[in-house]
Structure formats: structure tokens, C-alpha cells
Amino acid sequence: MPYEPKLIEEKWQSAWSDARVAEVDVNAPGEKFYMLNMFPYPSGDLHVGHGRNYILGDALYRYFRMQGRAALNPMGWDAFGLPAENAAIKRGIHPRQWTVSNIEREKKQFLRWGILYDWSKELASCEPEYYRWNQWLFLQLFKRGLAYRAKAPVNWCPSDQTVLANEQVIDGRCERCNSIVIQRDLEQWFLKITDYADRLDAGLDTLEHWPEKVKLMQRNWIGRSVGADVDFEVPSLGKAMRIFTTRPDTIFGATFMVLAPEHPDVVTLIADHPDRAEIEQWIAGVRNQSNLERQEAGKEGRFSGKTATNPFTNEQIPIWLGNFVLMQYGTGAIMAVPGHDQRDFEFARQYNLPIRIVVRPSGGETPDADTMPEAFVVKDDSAMAVNSGLIDGLPTPKAIATIIDEIERRGIGKKMVRYRLRDWLISRQRYWGTPIPMIYCERDGIVPVPEEQLPVELPLDVPFTGREGNPLAKDERFVNTTCPKCGGAAKRETDTMDTFVDSSWYYARFISAHDDTKIVDTPLANRWLPVDQYIGGIEHAILHLLYARFICRTLHDMGLLAYEEPFTRLFNQGMITKEGYRDAEHGTWVAIADVEWIDGNAVQKATGRALIAEISKMSKSHFNVVPPDELIEKYGADTERVYTLFIAPPEKEAAWSDDGVVGAHRFLGRVWHMGEQILGATQNAEGGSGQALIRKTHQTIDTITRRFDRFEFNTAISGLMELSNAIGDAITSGDADAATLRQSYTTLLKLLHPFAPHITEELWMLFGNEGFILTSDWPKADPALMVEDVVTIVVQVNGKLRGQVEVPNPPEKEVVLAAIRANRKVQQWLAGKEVVKEVYVPGKLVNIVIKG
């Protein structure tokens, strides 16, 4: 019987599903293992690249099951978001309908891949039963002062007509539509993640099993820096202006001050400036620039006409306005120390402002302010303060500590820790998201929706015109409501939440996915959380993971979760890439069907234009996606699974090759035929002892188990190919009797099951076993059976391989050396030479060092 995956895969998929093998009773005892793949946005088009993530997770899940762990592997849908709304506008389908049908399709795809999830815990963030708790969470955060409304300059995408988070702005352009982003002031809801900046930063140190890369990215994003806030008196204002600096030790070198053009005190400062109109125009220009344009413009500034008092030199220093000072960081004002800060240096040179040296290398020349090509910015013990009064001669770290003490003693400032991280803007002027449960009353102001009135449901029958703004805002029935406090007429908030809110706590919800009385079941969640293994793409290294860590802490602070860190282990799988073809001149991508080969060169069929092949992320626009359907039709899901995991180490980027798939299919075909041979061979029980095969089998159990624990799936599969080759050799050579063959083969099936679940279930059954191979046990290696009878000892002469000898195991030094002396080849190399040294590495090699 040939191997026909089509016949067996659907059968086992139904069998697992009917038996509900993946459903977990969260109250049942057992050693819990909570694993989770990041829940997907249901876009409806899964390709083999998406498959990697889920296949990897499923292999791991099956492995843990066989190891006897109570493994929980739930799945849900990150179902709110812009694409659904775009589909509604373009194709007239309601976002909900579009989303629900995509979920159906993707669920079927998971099934076809043979992936097991506990669907009894399925959740979708677009369902009221889920998002009502999003709203509840928002209300708690509001109560605790962690949700607030503020007018703030926000990134505005003129084409999408919406506000974008900083992270949705790439190089000054909208992440989605590539339009240039502009700044605009709007009233927005924020979550106060900055209150948690220190805890989020410190918590990274506890995440031993997270990739260093991700921790580093988060650390940089949080951007903790230690320095001091210092007040500079401004006589003309009759008050002080506060600056933040990480180099308070350089304050004697602060020869001017720079304010962000948006700084609130600027208006007063320039009120009587003769060129006020010009300056105001310049400020307006800067404000209108995108971040990108602002940076590309280079450093620009204007003198405000006023001065401030340097609190240490008592000099009057000019106050400038500068486009390079950011209002969003620190106080929006800096003391400029051009001698020791590169940005200040460039600004000073440009506008001829004085440069004063106040730090020099301890063991070197003091830089010359007039000729130095760049600022001197060293701040470790190899630098020391000069021209700096009380800190003169102190090494920089000591100087910083001393000057801060003095600043605090004089009451003009204090030690300060600041973060690059900003509060999380969650307002979206969009329909397809969680309505923010707030009401605006003329009399009572901003009033939260009472908890018992949740959920504030998203009306489903709103019209989608595709024109500017949020459809919700135009739905009178939704907008008009009554004030919970005074009962008078009031209006609802029409902004919806950033979908990152939805995904910031879903991992805790799976444990009690359908509980309509509370957001999480605390005792159960504390049993199952944190997630033992979280799997997802590196693209979520910062935002999703940071927000999830933040919200987990707020739930912890509310007494709802015992843990501050939601994910114990994190694994980021690499991307799947494939070559696509683009016009050599214009760079436009060309469909594969339109590519033809002439003399080994790719050209476009229609036009004959030269094409270049380029490997890139699978995407529709590159015409390089491989849909799984045809592949499964032709080779089966098991082949796709094996190939996907065999292709490369899972954390690395991997190029998909259609030829490579064939290799995986051949391997499974061999396993299949071998099974038939072994089944048919029971009557001839004759054969050798099978010692070698038994040894190989146990060695394989040992290495595969270790490789599973280290996510080395590619080498685990190559190890199984080796075992299968060994079984094949034993069949051909007759070196093993039927019982041994059967034993080894059954072991191979078990070890292969996590990768190729269908074929192994089928063969397991054909071999007469009861129950699922999935619910059988993971084989155990017997160390005694792994030991080789004979070991090969490598012989080197002066470090070069010159021969090898075989000796009985365990090798004895005397026996080894005797064997080597008896070796003809070695004798030739040693003839007439003086042996200087013999290095013996037990059981491995001998290196003979000779002279002459």
C-alpha cells in the first residue's frame, strides 16, 4: 500500500477532535504546563510562513503531552482592528462578518495542519463577552489614576484619518499606508505606563528565559537614565526654569540654555521680542513638521532675547529655542554644555555660542575649546572635572555624585531618574474596537460608565461610508445617552481602544474564558499562570510584550494575579522567506506566472524585461507566498510540518524551497514502507542480535529528548532520519531479528509523532496498538544500552589527522597507545622522528608531537 497522506490525515484529525484530546480540565491535578502561541489577527490568508509558529508550538505540545505533563494549549483571536474596517468600506461586508468568516477559515487551516488546541477555551476579542472585561479593566485603571485624558500633540495620519501611536510611525510615515504623518493636538485617552517604568525595567532582570535581544530592545525602549533636575532662575520671568541633565557635573560649562519650541514658557519669553512675528512663524513651522522632517532639517534655533542664571557660575546665559530639543522628554528644556555634548557642540558652532571645557581626560591633554573637532563626552573614571569649583579634580562619577549633593543641599534641584518611555495612547478614532466606557455630561464632566452597565456594546448596524472619521461618532443612538450621575442628557465617548489593550491580558483569560462574573479566576489563574512557554514573532518584542507586562502588573496590584511577569519563557521563531522576482530597473514585483527563463536569466514574459531574484518575507505583494492547501493536497500536512521544522533552526530566518519539501516527503515515505516491511516480516523471526540497532535506538532517544528541550527541531529530525536509515540498513542486512526491528521502529514512531502526528498515529494503529500514540508515553533511554563496544581513537601527529585505531570500550590508555604504535600509518609518520610529547584525551584522541 503506498503512503497516501490524504487518506489518513483527515481521519486522525477527526479522531483527535471527537475524542477532545486537547481539552484540559483546569481543576484536574497534574504537573501543569501552560504554553501559548501569540493569538493571531484573523486576516483569512494563512501561508506556510505563518505555519511555522503554530507547527512549532504543536510539536512542543505533543512532546509535553507524551512526557506526561498536564499541558494546556489554548487559542483565540485578536479580532478587532483596522483591516476588518477597510474590508467593510471596500467590499461592503460588515467587519464582524468578515472577521467571523476569517476565523472559521483559519480554524479549519489549523485543523488541516493537525494542530491541537483546547477549543473549549477559545476567545475572540471582538465578542462582548471578552471586551466587556477590557472595559472593566479600563474603569479600574481610571479609578486608580492610571487612565487619563489629555490634550496632546499626536501623530495624525491624514490618509487614514486616525491617530497613530509612536510605534506605528516608521520613519515619519504611517506604518499602514505610508503617508507622511503630521502632528495634531487632540484630547486622547492615555494609560499611565510610565508609572511602571521602573518596575518594567527592573523586571527584565528576572526574565532568565527570554532572549537577550528582546530584553535589550525593551530596555532601550524604556530608556532609563539617571541624572538631575536643576532650576535655572530666569530674571525676566521672575521664576526658575527646570532642566534635566545626565551630566550635572558639567554645569560649570553650561554656557546657554535651549528650550523646545513647544515649551509653554516660550510665549512669555518672546512676548516683547522685536522679531517676535518671525520667531512665532518659525515655531509654527517646526510644529507642523513630521518628526522625520524635523530631523532632516538639521539643527535650527532662535535666540529668545532673554537670559537665565547659571546657578553655579552665576553668569547670565542666553536662552535659545532649538528644534532639536524635544518637549516630550524631560522638562523640554536643557542646559547646553557644548564642550561635552555633541548636539550642544554642533548648535554652539552653528550660532557662535561660547564653548567652555569643564572635563578633561585624567591622563591626557585638556581639549581646546576653539579647535576641538567634536565634544569631549567621556564620563567614566578616565575623565575628571576642571574649571568647576567644588568638584575640580574629581573623576566624573564622583563629580556627578558630589554636585548632586550640592544641588540638593542648595534646594535648587534633585537627583532624578527619567525614562524615554511615554504614556500609552490608547484612543483610536475607529469603529472596530472596544468602546471606551466613558460618558461626557455637561454638568458632571467625564463620568465612567457604571460597572453594572457593562458591556458598552458596539452597535452592529452602523453605516460605513468610507468617509472621514469614525462611524460610531455618527451613530446618534450610540452617542446620545444619559449621565449616570445626574440622569441628564449626555454623550458617549466614541473613541475605541488600541487593540494592544485586548492582547495585554488575554493569556489570563483563557483559564476562565467564558466566566461572565469576573475578568480572571484568581485562584485558577494563579495555578496556571504564568505562561510557561510563550511563542511568537520578534515583531512583538517591544509593544505587545511590554504592554502585557504592564497590564499584568496592574492586575497584580489589584490583587487579581499573583505574578508580575506573565511569560516565564519566550521564544521567537524566525521568518519564512522565499525568492520573488522584481524588475531589475524599476524594482516592481512580478508574479511567478509571469516569469520565464531565457539562457538562465529570468525575464518578464509579457515584456521581456530583465528580472532579479530576491529573497524576502512571504507576502502577497511580493508574489512569493506558498499557500498550504496545494502542498497538503500533494504531500500531506505531515510533510509540510517536517519540512518546516527541518529547514533551519527555528529562531532563524529560513528560505522556503519547493525542492526541499520533497526530501521530507521521501523520508516519511521510507518510514511508511519500512513499517509495512516490518509488519510483514513477523514470520521470519530470524536475524542477528541487533546490538547495533538497539544502541542506535537508545542513543537517538537520548539526543532527541535533549534537542526537544533546547528547541533544536531541525537536528532532532535529522537524528530521526539517521535512526530510520539505521532501521533500513538492519532490514537489508538482516542484522536484527523481527522483535528488535519492531521495538526500534515503534520507538521511531513515538519520537516522530510530535513532528508528523498523522502518519505515526496510523502506523501505531496498524501495529496493533490501542489508543492514540499521542497519549502513549515518551520513550526512555537506557544508558547501559547506549554504550559502544568499540571506540575509535583518532591519531594526530602534530595536530593533523593521520589515522585512527579501534579499541574495546572502555578504552585503557595502555591499550590505546599500544594500538597506535602497532598502526602502520602512524609508524610511517613517526619513523626517524623524535617524539616530544604525547597528548591523550581519554576515549577521543591521541596527539603525538614530533620534531625533526
Next chain:
RNA sequence: GCGAAAGUGGCGGAAUUGGUAGACGCGCAGGUCUCAGAAGCCUGUGGUCAUUAGACCAUGGGGGUUCGAUUCCCCCCUUUCGCACCA
């Protein structure tokens, strides 16, 4: 510019603590089966030289440590990723 990771056959990739470089697979070549092909199956396959035996070269480049380096150290080159005026 700053930070991080990575460079191994024609290709994807292997190589416990420094100890036989290239496992496993793709591709390729030859063979087998077949009327023929496809699919299987078997054998070979880093490079150079050599009839063979074998020798030499080879893990981005250069240096170092060592009996011995893909692995450790220094310098350089290349690629990828992250951040990008954060005071």
C-alpha cells in the same frame, strides 16, 4: 552615528566543556527498475594535485593563545536586525 547578532560545500544547515570540519537533507553525477518516462531504490559527491596509495588547501580576511581553534582573544571586512537629536 549608537547598540546587538551572524558570516562553514552549488544550496539549507551539523559539529557537549577547544579534540576526526561538513551529520542530515536538497541539488548534481552514475547505476537499477521501466517499452519509455515519472516516482522509488542503490552508489558517489568540499577544493586542488595524483593511475593508486595518498598529499596539500579549506569554516569572511589578517594576527595571537594552544600539542590541537568553526569554537577562545585582538584588529579589519561584509550582511542582517533594533534605536535613531531622549540631554
